[in-house]
Amino acid sequence: MPDEFDVVVAGGGIAGLTAGMFSARLGRTTLVLAGGVPGGLLLNIEQIEGFPGFPAGVPGYELCPMAQEQAAEAGADIRMTELERVESAGDGWRVATGDGDAEARALILATGASLKGLGVPGEERLQGRGVSHCATCDGPLFQDRAIGVVGGGDSALQEALTLAGFASEVVVIQRDAELTAQASYRTRALDHPKIGIRYRTVVEEILGDETVTGMRTRDLATGETGELELGGVFVYVGLQPNTGAVEDRLTLDGEGRIPTDAWMRTERPGMFAAGVLRSGSLCQAASSAGDGATAAKAADRFLSGAPWP
DSSP states (O other): OOEEEEEEEEOOSHHHHHHHHHHHHTTOOEEEEOOSSTTGGGGGOSOBOSOTTOTTOBOHHHHHHHHHHHHHHHTOEEESOOEEEEEEETTEEEEEETTEEEEEEEEEEOOOEEEOOOOOTTTTTTBTTTEESOHHHHGGGGTTSEEEEEOOSHHHHHHHHHHTTTOSEEEEEOSSSSOOSOHHHHHHHHHOTTEEEEOSEEEEEEEOSSSOOEEEEEETTTOOEEEEEOSEEEEOOOEEEOOTTTTTTSOOOTTSOBOOOTTOBOSSTTEEEOSTTBTTOOOOHHHHHHHHHHHHHHHHHHHHTOOOO
16 A cells, blocks of 8 residues: 655755645645655755855755755655656545655645756767766866856856866856856856856867867857867756656646646646746745745645635
8 A cells, every 4th residue: 555645745856845844844744755865956056045044155965955854853754766657546646656656635746857968969978077067076077177168047157166166267158148147146257267258159069089078169150160178068058847757647838847826736736836847937946945835835725625815
């Protein structure tokens, strides 16, 4: 027989851990499917800025364990396994995981997202051999070498600033005519003596035999191609929502995200979505935590049968 809970939270990032904490605090028996390592993509961020309570910023590898501890202390059952499949079960939901099945009347989806790749020659072949998505993990390997960062959003500039502490030079490749990151990151990156920006430029190939030696780029304004000599390439060109386990259960938007209302309710009664996998997400740690708290409260209201305001 599957284990039974009031609420199952699928996801161990900041949205899922916050949802698990609030759900347990509301007195609901709560299972959190936290995956192999709780924290999601935030674990790889050296300094999360703009999160309330941390005026100087906080490393993701510190924030996420704190959130996990809070959820566990509130009474959430946290299991290091992932959501594999969702099925209807009476008036609720059955979730399949690598450690067995569980059932609940309310399901909060907070499975986050994965980093998109460039889809260019050399990228997959050189993954882990100079191609990376984690400056904190791999930055020290490129001490005093030139590094490329692909992307112009918050994650790209956060990582470029981290990499500048190790590299001799950081070249940011941005396909748009301007950076899209928030102003604080733009200002710091533009003012940093080790960081240079190449606008209206795309990567056509990552070069190297056994390890990365550079990249071939194309200028979108002139069509000219060129090569950059680099020791590593860090890719931050957007997120792909992790909705594979429920894509046959829900209608997704054009970006593959889950539409919700302000209460995080999806089109399916008793199913909620929180964090970066939902439509309209700001893709910020603070907003994802807020989504998780809202989803937990909404699940509690759904279970109690209280009217919606």
